[in-house]
Amino acid sequence: MELNLQELNKTEYPIPVELQSNVAITSLSSVYNWGRRNSMWPMLFGLACCAIEMIATATSRFDFSRFGMEVMRATPRQSDLMIVSGTVTKKMVVPIVRLYNQMPEPKYVLAMGACASGGGPFKEGYNVVSGIDKYLPVDVYVPGCPPTPQALLYGLIALQKKIDGQSLSVADDVPWYGVGPSEPAPVPILGPDIIDPRQMDMIRRQAEAAANVKTEEPVYHLNAVRELPALDAEQAVAVAARPKASTAVDESIEMKSFSQAGMSADAIEALRVKRRENALQRKAARLAKEG
Amino acid sequence: MVDMTIPEEQVVTGTIEDAIDKLKQRFPKDVSDDDRQGYSGVIISSDKLQEAARYIKDELGFDYLSNATAVDYLGEGVHSEDHLEMVYHAFRTTGGSALVFKAQTDRTNATLPSVTPVWRGADFQEREAYDLMGIKFEGHPNLQRILLWEGFNGYPLRKDWKEAYYEEDHKPFGSRWPAGHVHRAEEKSVFGKNVNYPADIDLSRLNDVSESTMYKAFGMGVDTEHVVDHNGVQTDQLIVNMGPHHPSTHGVFRMIMEIDGETVTKLEPVMGYLHRNHEKIGERNTFLHNIPFTDRLDYISSMGNNHGYVMAVEQLLALGAKYNPPTYRAEVIRVLMVELTRIVNHLWAIGFWLNDLGAFFTPVLYFVQERERILDFFEATAGSRMMCNYMRFGGVFADIPERIHSVSNLINDRVRDFDTMKFLTEMINERIPRSIDEVDEYLTQNDIVQARGMGVGYLSRENAIDYSAAGPVLRGSGVAYDVRKSDPYSIYPELDFDMVVETEGDMYARYLVRLGEMRESLRILKQLLPRLEYTHGESVTENNSAYSSKVPIGEAYGRVENGKGELGFYVVSAGDKRAAANPWRYHVRAPSFINLTPLGLMSTGGKVADVVAILGSIDIVLGETDR
Numbered sequence: 001m002e003l004n005l006q007e008l009n010k011t012e013y014p015i016p017v018e019l020q021s022n023v024a025i026t027s028l029s030s031v032y033n034w035g036r037r038n039s040m041w042p043m044l045f046g047l048a049c050c051a052i053e054m055i056a057t058a059t060s061r062f063d064f065s066r067f068g069m070e071v072m073r074a075t076p077r078q079s080d081l082m083i084v085s086g087t088v089t090k091k092m093v094v095p096i097v098r099l100y101n102q103m104p105e106p107k108y109v110l111a112m113g114a115c116a117s118g119g120g121p122f123k124e125g126y127n128v129v130s131g132i133d134k135y136l137p138v139d140v141y142v143p144g145c146p147p148t149p150q151a152l153l154y155g156l157i158a159l160q161k162k163i164d165g166q167s168l169s170v171a172d173d174v175p176w177y178g179v180g181p182s183e184p185a186p187v188p189i190l191g192p193d194i195i196d197p198r199q200m201d202m203i204r205r206q207a208e209a210a211a212n213v214k215t216e217e218p219v220y221h222l223n224a225v226r227e228l229p230a231l232d233a234e235q236a237v238a239v240a241a242r243p244k245a246s247t248a249v250d251e252s253i254e255m256k257s258f259s260q261a262g263m264s265a266d267a268i269e270a271l272r273v274k275r276r277e278n279a280l281q282r283k284a285a286r287l288a289k290e291g
Numbered sequence: 292m293v294d295m296t297i298p299e300e301q302v303v304t305g306t307i308e309d310a311i312d313k314l315k316q317r318f319p320k321d322v323s324d325d326d327r328q329g330y331s332g333v334i335i336s337s338d339k340l341q342e343a344a345r346y347i348k349d350e351l352g353f354d355y356l357s358n359a360t361a362v363d364y365l366g367e368g369v370h371s372e373d374h375l376e377m378v379y380h381a382f383r384t385t386g387g388s389a390l391v392f393k394a395q396t397d398r399t400n401a402t403l404p405s406v407t408p409v410w411r412g413a414d415f416q417e418r419e420a421y422d423l424m425g426i427k428f429e430g431h432p433n434l435q436r437i438l439l440w441e442g443f444n445g446y447p448l449r450k451d452w453k454e455a456y457y458e459e460d461h462k463p464f465g466s467r468w469p470a471g472h473v474h475r476a477e478e479k480s481v482f483g484k485n486v487n488y489p490a491d492i493d494l495s496r497l498n499d500v501s502e503s504t505m506y507k508a509f510g511m512g513v514d515t516e517h518v519v520d521h522n523g524v525q526t527d528q529l530i531v532n533m534g535p536h537h538p539s540t541h542g543v544f545r546m547i548m549e550i551d552g553e554t555v556t557k558l559e560p561v562m563g564y565l566h567r568n569h570e571k572i573g574e575r576n577t578f579l580h581n582i583p584f585t586d587r588l589d590y591i592s593s594m595g596n597n598h599g600y601v602m603a604v605e606q607l608l609a610l611g612a613k614y615n616p617p618t619y620r621a622e623v624i625r626v627l628m629v630e631l632t633r634i635v636n637h638l639w640a641i642g643f644w645l646n647d648l649g650a651f652f653t654p655v656l657y658f659v660q661e662r663e664r665i666l667d668f669f670e671a672t673a674g675s676r677m678m679c680n681y682m683r684f685g686g687v688f689a690d691i692p693e694r695i696h697s698v699s700n701l702i703n704d705r706v707r708d709f710d711t712m713k714f715l716t717e718m719i720n721e722r723i724p725r726s727i728d729e730v731d732e733y734l735t736q737n738d739i740v741q742a743r744g745m746g747v748g749y750l751s752r753e754n755a756i757d758y759s760a761a762g763p764v765l766r767g768s769g770v771a772y773d774v775r776k777s778d779p780y781s782i783y784p785e786l787d788f789d790m791v792v793e794t795e796g797d798m799y800a801r802y803l804v805r806l807g808e809m810r811e812s813l814r815i816l817k818q819l820l821p822r823l824e825y826t827h828g829e830s831v832t833e834n835n836s837a838y839s840s841k842v843p844i845g846e847a848y849g850r851v852e853n854g855k856g857e858l859g860f861y862v863v864s865a866g867d868k869r870a871a872a873n874p875w876r877y878h879v880r881a882p883s884f885i886n887l888t889p890l891g892l893m894s895t896g897g898k899v900a901d902v903v904a905i906l907g908s909i910d911i912v913l914g915e916t917d918r
């Protein structure tokens with residue numbers, strides 16, 4: 001079929017002369033990401049000292065409106081980005097998790113400063129949460145106490161880069177497309193100390209163990225500990241040398257909700273790994289092409 | 292502008308010694324000298340505490356209760372047998388130093404009479420002592436936890452209470468990298484988090500009672516049947532919750548209001564959302580360690596916080612032999628930094644108050660320009676914009692630099708290379724005065740500022756004193772009390788400046804006080820410039836050993852007039868060998884915290900829309916409120 005370029009100009013909207021008879025090809029993801037990255041609306045939400053530098057970043061000397069971020073929204077319903085700017089306390093983490101759950105997807109979290117990233121100077125305090133990532137997924141960490149406005153800008157640019165790298169067709173990159181709404185983050189409970197609902201079982205087991213045999217050391221599953229860089233050089237070498245598990249993946253399985261019946265946990269995991277690898281390959285290829 | 296007329300009531304004067312003698316005469320059996328080494332004041336037996344307090348206030352004239360806090364004396368190395376002790380610092384609003392009195396109670400069944408009926412300003416401070424130390428105050432109107440939540444396990448400031456990440460009693464801790472294996476606090480907890488549950492935790496009966504108990508304690512609840520009749524217009528009573536996430540609560544502050552139509556009938560502040568356990572950490576730290584932590588109290592005015600803390604510790608150091616007081620140049624630089632900080636603080640306070648009045652961020656943008664200038668100077672001197680960590684015991688950490696360079700690649704800024712003195716001179720003589728004049732010109736006569744500020748958020752002179760308000764809130768209510776004048780420290784006695792006092796007691800008066808104080812600060816700064824010139828080259832500290840200083844046994848209360856009001860540090864150094872470099876007790880008398888005591892009073896009867904502006908006119912910062 002012959003393409004009549006003139007036909008394309010007959011649209012309901014006027015097309016400027018210099019743009020007529022042109023065809024531009026891009027991917028949906030790039031256009032989409034371009035729009036998203038340049039209108040990241042942060043939530044108007046300050047926690048502690050870092051919030052002051054966040055405000056300074058918004059003022060004329062540093063001016064983050066240059067990155068499309070000046071529209072700070074007071075309501076989570078209109079924000080895309082939560083800048084956790086300061087110390088997260090046990091009392092405050094409850095509302096923070098609620099606020100996060102109220103933000104519409106796609107949503108991002110930036111941990112600003114030492115406190116939000118890992119507890120900071122107040123980490124040992126009895127009322128301090130050692131990093132918001134104990135409760136929420138974090139996209140960008142900005143170190144500093146407080147980070148200078150420049151550092152925060154750098155973090156925001158890093159977030160934009162992250163968004164650029166996300167593809168609409170990769171479920172791991174953008175989990176909110178394709179698999180339905182994600183589960184809300186469980187809201188912690190203020191009991192004798194703060195209780196993460198995900199750890200109820202562990203707490204129960206600990207209480208039982210304490211009530212039963214006092215002598216026997218109970219064994220726990222340390223699922224909440226973040227991985228550290230390998231402590232032991234030998235061990236690290238051994239891990240690196242381990243052959244990669246070959247996984248037979250059924251490619252015919254379309255993008256489906258992981259929770260759909262009929263898939264074993266292993267298969268889901270294998271599929272996830274496969275998709276992740278594909279995504280990484282594509283990303284690498286694209287980066288190579290861009291030079 | 293300055294109205295210093297003292298009301299007709301009789302002004303009581305006399306030295307502290309006289310007052311103590313009179314007190315001992317009046318209560319011969321119940322008042323005794325505190326003769327522990329390095330301590331001052333008197334100990335009052337607990338059953339006479341309230342009576343004695345009333346005598347101290349009414350007869351001896353100590354009408355202003357600045358500070359009330361608890362200390363846990365437990366174990367060896369401390370002065371006497373195990374007990375809890377409340378320490379009170381009372382002042383006269385006519386000036387002078389503190390009458391310190393204490394009351395003791397045993398640790399197992401800690402109970403003391405409340406002094407809230409005498410000084411309302413003790414309200415929140417007693418609640419804090421109850422929350423963190425577990426002392427019950429008989430006769431307190433609303434004794435419940437204030438910084439932590441109802442249901443929290445234990446009283447964390449007690450010496451035998453250990454946090455989840457507990458390592459050792461005192462810093463410096465042992466190696467975190469023993470035998471080449473790094474470990475982090477998380478890995479020691481089975482939960483991988485900063486949590487610690489009592490062994491008998493019963494999850495089946497777990498429910499979060501923190502909210503329900505709070506509403507109940509405030510006597511608030513929604514009564515859907517209850518309708519108020521206003522000349523035929525029927526309105527419901529509503530409970531409105533504002534915060535902790537609210538765009539205008541100046542941080543993570545929360546207020547619960549009972550409103551009738553648009554009118555606030557009751558307001559209770561709720562805090563603790565930024566309670567970062569400053570005092571517990573401070574007692575594990577060495578004395579020196581605490582300086583950077585004080586930066587993070589009132590993070591707008593870190594220099595002022597440094598000053599208060601080093602002054603408290605210097606009082607203790609002066610009790611020992613090996614200590615040289617700060618040099619003259621060090622004092623000049625300290626005052627320079629503190630007065631610049633005061634300008635930053637007041638600009639910020641006025642700017643955010645205007646935000647609350649509806650001038651959303653436009654004035655702030657202009658004010659922040661000046662702030663950035665001052666911060667540049669701080670950065671060039673101390674190495675950091677906000678968290679300066681600048682002062683040391685017996686001086687400051689470094690002299691001001693000869694030139695101000697671009698230390699970081701500032702975006703959006705010309706490459707800087709200025710002569711410091713020229714920079715300061717221009718800033719103090721031209722830039723800042725110009726912008727303060729601008730503030731004055733555009734705002735002082737502004738209709739909206741006047742209409743919304745005048746007569747709103749009223750606090751009477753008597754109440755301001757009774758509720759222990761401090762800073763511009765106190766002076767805006769006609770009380771001529773400024774620590775720089777009333778209990779002078781550093782080189783303030785030789786500087787020529789006035790105390791700014793307004794008598795109206797409303798938001799507008801507080802605004803005028805702040806505006807006037809910025810001008811007074813400029814006056815001080817102008818007098819400092821020649822002093823900086825002729826002390827040029829002098830040393831800024833004489834204490835090279837200040838880094839490892841062994842602090843003598845004793846107690847000290849150091850206080851300064853910070854931008855937000857009187858900032859005090861109560862520090863106790865215990866005598867045992869390990870702890871001589873660590874404070875046994877480290878308490879912060881936070882103006883932001885205590886100034887909130889009268890918030891309910893100021894807002895009741897006003898409109899909902901004014902509540903946030905009233906909060907803004909008090910000028911709080913949450914790092915200091917919750918500590």
Ligand code: SF4
Nearest residue numbers: 049086113114115145
């Ligand atoms: S990282 Fe530092 S500046 Fe930021 S909130 Fe924590 S203590 Fe404050």
